[in-house]
Amino acid sequence: MEPGLGVGLGVGLGRAGAAPGLKAAFSSAHIPTEQLELAASYVSDAQYNRNIHFETSSQAIRLHKIYNHWAAQRVIYLFVLVDLLLALFEEPAVYLLPIWVSVLVCLLTFVGRLAHFSKIIPTKVFWRDAKNICLIITIMLTLIDMTVYWAVVITGHDTVRWSRVLRPLFCVNFTESRQLRRAFRNIRHTLPEILSVFVLFMFSVAVFSLMALKLFEKRNLTTDKGAPYFTNYLDIFFELYVLVTTANSPDVMMPAYNVSWGYSIFFIVYIIINTYTFMSVFLAVVYNNYKKHLKNEVRKLVFMKHRKMVEAFNLLKVQHGSEFIILEADWSQLVRIVAPEIPSAHRALLWRVCDEDQKGYVGQEAFIQLADLLNIQVVQMKERIHPLEVRMPSIYTSAVSQFIRRMVKHRGFRYMYDFIIVVNTIFICGDEANPYISEAEWVFLTLYLIEIMLKLYTYEPRVYFAKNQFWNWYDTIIVLAALLGTVINTALKSANGYSNQQILDIVFILRILRTVRIIDSFYRFRILLNTLLNLLPTMLTYAMLTIVYYTFAIIGMEAFKGRIRFYGSNSSDPAANYCGNPALKGTQFAADGYCKNNFNNIIHSFILLVELTVVNQWHNILFDIKYKKKICIDDTKLETRLKFKIASIRYKTVDTLLQHMFEAELKPKDQLPTLEEIEEFSPDDMVPQRPTFYSVA
């Protein structure tokens, strides 16, 4: 880059004249394509917040581009998903299929992806990254497990496919969802800091258990079921621990309360201290630490982005007077490489934003904005002409047609359809067996179809089906699906003489969902719903955390499969009363009819884990597991029980309330804070002013 060239350019050049002048002086030809490609890689990484320390050789840059191509990523996502879904078809299976060979295919893809990645970055960096090490070890362990399993099964024995537990690691370490990893990292960082609160909490439960033991031990009280009440320390500890989650309230108190109301004070004080105070402290500590860590993460991210943009700038800069600049031609070529899908009109617009003063070049600061500018979606607001107007203008602009279009745009049209929805709801509430009501369904379907067609006639289809038109999409999909379902159902009915219940169920639900659209007519509800829809992506990221359910489900299946059996709802088999396991005779679990809450396949396991997350009755579900274990493998009992407890506590506290609430505070697009926002972070955010327990604990 010849720095001398720029010096001669006068400052006196007029604004309008400056741009062509500069263009003439520096042809962009002097920047080699290789350098441009490298700069484009930096900008692209900055745009998508990727932190890949790739090598600068031209081959590595090419591989880097392929590596980040959406198709390559999709293939990996697909195989990760296939690997996870294999649990449906493996023993204990929902549908047993001999497809374990497909694990090999998945592993091969993963190895290929890793090899590809190793070509991009320096070998040293590759081996220092915990993600890669973790993946290689996981792949190797899976291979070993498969070999051992195959060998053991061949010899006719039974063994445990323990490597399946590791499958979620592929999801966490392979996918490009940095947010998921960040969420995990955040939780990992927060955990040690709540440890001291947790220990104090357990100490408190232990002290209260001791008090309960001393108070009730000698009283010979019995529970409702006639069992001795509060006589064993560990049982008391467990009962009081369950009380923290309020799952056994008020039953645990009743025997003591029946003796004297004074004892209820003990339980009330316990609940106030352990359920309300400690849980609040947990929440406060988690919230504060989580916020702190997230802020640090974001700050780091912005710093990395900034550095990458500076690198790109340094590759393309030329000297102009005392400052370094990038010329419009170079800039334009760069953007064309980074984002070939951007039309030239949009590119010109971006340039005008960068080069505010129309000087024909940009400085470093304006250039750095580019990473954020590329992420802005430009919505074309220009009036599109309706295709019908293009095809047959005479009909479309006729008086009748114009009247129809004005009518559809009138708000009376909306009110009319709101009224139709209300009437439809009344019909839905009626009895389906009534022929008038089932016939009316056709009328409503027709009315809705007419509405959609009228709207498509009035509005330009691409505008009607724009990305942000949630309710138009909703309407169309629901109505078309209902139409399809109703037609299929009628066809089946006339063919076989009876309806298919599954299809009927779906049609019923679609009909009811159709009426939900009425929300859109109320301004406040519309705003609320739009906010919720905007929050959806961030909420989904945290919903991805349910990937740990998979691990728990696999562990549960390996440990408990087949121990509880469900005999159908109307089974006359006497074993149905105790779920086929004599150890469950007379337990609350069997009495409540929880036989289907088992680990017999991955779907049942997931539903069971969701039930545990919802917390109520979790102690009964666990008790059962305890009893089951007692007769089988006794040493892992406590550990497993603990795992479930931790899972249920964590989900109850962290996930549901806090994170969503916290996310609600962030902007919908929290990935991209601007430089101004970063500057708003005071140094105090890093080092708390006062050494409160939030910073110490």
Add this chain to the structure above:
Amino acid sequence: MEPGLGVGLGVGLGRAGAAPGLKAAFSSAHIPTEQLELAASYVSDAQYNRNIHFETSSQAIRLHKIYNHWAAQRVIYLFVLVDLLLALFEEPAVYLLPIWVSVLVCLLTFVGRLAHFSKIIPTKVFWRDAKNICLIITIMLTLIDMTVYWAVVITGHDTVRWSRVLRPLFCVNFTESRQLRRAFRNIRHTLPEILSVFVLFMFSVAVFSLMALKLFEKRNLTTDKGAPYFTNYLDIFFELYVLVTTANSPDVMMPAYNVSWGYSIFFIVYIIINTYTFMSVFLAVVYNNYKKHLKNEVRKLVFMKHRKMVEAFNLLKVQHGSEFIILEADWSQLVRIVAPEIPSAHRALLWRVCDEDQKGYVGQEAFIQLADLLNIQVVQMKERIHPLEVRMPSIYTSAVSQFIRRMVKHRGFRYMYDFIIVVNTIFICGDEANPYISEAEWVFLTLYLIEIMLKLYTYEPRVYFAKNQFWNWYDTIIVLAALLGTVINTALKSANGYSNQQILDIVFILRILRTVRIIDSFYRFRILLNTLLNLLPTMLTYAMLTIVYYTFAIIGMEAFKGRIRFYGSNSSDPAANYCGNPALKGTQFAADGYCKNNFNNIIHSFILLVELTVVNQWHNILFDIKYKKKICIDDTKLETRLKFKIASIRYKTVDTLLQHMFEAELKPKDQLPTLEEIEEFSPDDMVPQRPTFYSVA
């Protein structure tokens, strides 16, 4: 105030000379006592954040001082408490006492207080204050009710004492706890803003109920108990509403899940949308609005304080050059009137803080700080001489005494007692019947007493029992109470031959509480506990909100008293199986042995309401009420049920998690934000920048 006087004073006067010079120039005698008293009233109001718009006549100022005297306030608190506690002795009573005349005494006191207040403030202001109107109406209603009740009871009929429901209003409107009123006001302001979320939430539940009806109506499913499953829309609505609080999970799902796992998707989607998403949105909206309102309240408070201090300043100011000032003599006299309990050394210190440059006078800005300065508690750090050293110096300073004191101060002494506590805990866990263990109790008691005495010997008693020495107080009280209990118990045992169970219970608990002190030996736990103790006052304010429990308890008692009876835990009366109410035969309520969960007296009512707050099983407790009502008064049924629901939801959501968490964010002394903090509130706090749904909804 002769403004001319100050002009002659030169700026050239030296610092040291200025103060006496000024003092000589203005004698404070020129400020009339009346004006000083008025200024003192303003400052006192500012100090305690009172907003009383009192008259400036000297009589009103005197009455104002009496009105705010702590003794006058304590008397009112006492009578409010007496009025509330009357519920213990009125029908349905815990101990029936014919003391309803005392209501009259309470009312008289309240009228007196109101009359007193009306003398202080202008008549127009008095009648414009909603608090006063509310109090007068409540007093009149109570009188009317008492007359009617008396008349009806005399004629031999039975009636309802409905005015008891209004008693909490005295607590809210009389007490000086502005925080309580502020908390209520905040909740009142927040409620309308969450209304739209609530309506949308109910709409969502209604839609899901309709889906459930259509899905399961025709299936002829039965629950675990053989009852028809999901056939009536209102029942489904109630069941799904209960599911939001997770109280009937997973039972409500089991019949459908037993048919097909596909139906569990319906319930999981329902829980995700209604329990997790909507509850998070509720929390976010409440949190945001509550924070906004509280900020406004604090801002208003600071503004009022500022204005009062300016008023006081204007009363005392004299002109000095171009500015107005207050002289040290006037300032000193003012502080002596406002806070006569402050020793002169402390007052001199306050003056030095106000008059940083030792000019002998303060300007307006420095004067305004005074209200905050007066609230700062100055802890005297000076080394106090041990009283024993004063009385008998020769013994106290002898070599043996010094050795003992050094020993006590050594950390080995603390470790030793930590070890003793651990050993004691082991003994406590042992069986009480063992004579060695019961004898060992005396050894431990003696050891603890020796510890306290040694510490009192080593440390100055006033330092040992300083306000912030929580653990010293804790130790002493617990050990002395345990000693007293053990002695009484031993005396009773040797007299009657058997122990008193109540005293034994207390002694047991005291013993266990003694071991809790070990927490103090761990740095992290100590910090955590100190934070919790600092938060206690703010948490207690919100705990005061439980005053609404009183209203619910009274309503419950009037509506349901005597409908459920508890026959003792081992009753052989067949009616005990259905709590003495034939309507309860075969209900879950009776089967769970919940007979004591009734409204038969105020204590039972409170415990029942706490159980409802804790949520689990609340639907069973309510079902019972529903059944009871069904045979009694049918029209109020839904309303009452609704009230309980609202109470339980509100407490679950707002109180326990959010407010504590929010309080944890405030400083422990949140009543007194400094001016700097107020200046930190940006105007954006008032007008949100972006019209998100938090500001609109």
